[in-house]
Amino acid sequence: MIEKCRPCVIHIATEGPLGLAARAYCIKRGIPFTTAFHTKFPEYIQARTRLPLSVGYKAVRWFHGPSRCVMVATDGIEEELRRWGLTNLGRWGRGVDTDLFKPDEAARGLFRDDDGRPVFLYVGRVAVEKNIAAFLDLDLPGRKVVVGGGPMLDDLRRRYPAVTFTGPKFGEELARHFAAADVFVFPSLTDTFGLVVLEALSCGTPVAAFPVAGPKDVLQGEPVGVLDTDLRKAALAALEIPRDRCRAFALRNNWDASVDQFLANLAPFDTDQFFPELVPARDGVAAE
Structure with a gap:
């Protein structure tokens, strides 16, 4: 399949089996490639097996070492990876679909009781590394x-019978769930970004989280969320944040800037040497 595409450069999105196969192919054929660091696999593996982080990041360095550019989403993650010995780093920020994820007043009553008390929401994979119990x-x-599925869903349902677990939601239905909440609570300590944070803000829902790299880099110090080591304090304080302020922040984080950064990370490659017949149409090919 790769040979049929005749690529000038390959971007490898994950360190999983497909990523390993693509990495081996590129090295064997001499095709330049870039990679992305989306997930703190060493921290996730440590949470499950107690394997030292140093071992996990040794594997990360091995995987990403031949990459021409390891794309990372935020300053915080870039700093962490540099401390673990990675140097071939480039920025690739994230965006949010502001047409899909938008305020929806009709959804505001989705989970609201007659007493009008607030709704606190988590959206994401229901797994140990997400630290969901810290919220519950x-x-x-x-x-x-809690919106989402994963290996801990049944266990958390048994342990927290008063919590509403909806299972996975997608598209417009997912957007309605974001818009229905008063506060989006993001308890993860290991996410490299947290796109769900941007999706919540785009729906006008303020955020409460721990002051760690992912949410710190998403919020960028803007008053659209509250970061505190006391997650309860953060969640209650976030209730006071105006919803229109959250939406305005999200509108500045669309996908156009993300696309520009991605293409800029590919720009240093001399693709002319691979397929000179594509040179006159390079801009069109890149945009497509």
Whole structure:
């Protein structure tokens, strides 16, 4: 399949089996490639097996070492990777579909009881590395809602019978769930970015999270969320944030800037030497 595409350069999006296969192919054929660091696999593996982080990041350095550019989403993640010995780093920020994820007043009553108490929402994979129990253990007024699926879903349902677990949601239905909440609570300590944070803000829902790299880099110090080591304090304080302020922030984080950064990371490659017949149409090919 790769040979049929005749690529000038390959971008490898994950360190998983497909990524390993593509990496081996590129090295064997001498095709330049870029990679992305989306997931803190060493931290996730440590949470499950207690394998030291140093071992996990040794594997990360091995995988990404031949990459011409390791694309990372934020300053915080770039700093962390440099501390672990990676140097071939480039920026590739994220965006949000602001047409799909938007305020929806009709959805505001989706989980609201007659007493009008607030709704606190988590959206994402229901797995140990997401630290969801840190949210579910909080003493908060109103209702807690968890949207998503994963290996811990059944266990958390048994442990927290008062919490509403909806299972996975997608598209417009997912957007309605974001818009229905008063606060989006993001308890993860290991995410490299947290696109769900931007999706919540785009729906006008303020964010509460721990002051760690992912949410810190998404919020960029803007008053659209509250970061605190006391997650309960952050969740209650976020109730006071105006929803229109959150939406305005998200509108500045669309996909156009992300595309420009990605293409700029490919620009240093001399693709002319591979397929000179494509040179006159390079801009069109890149845009496509």
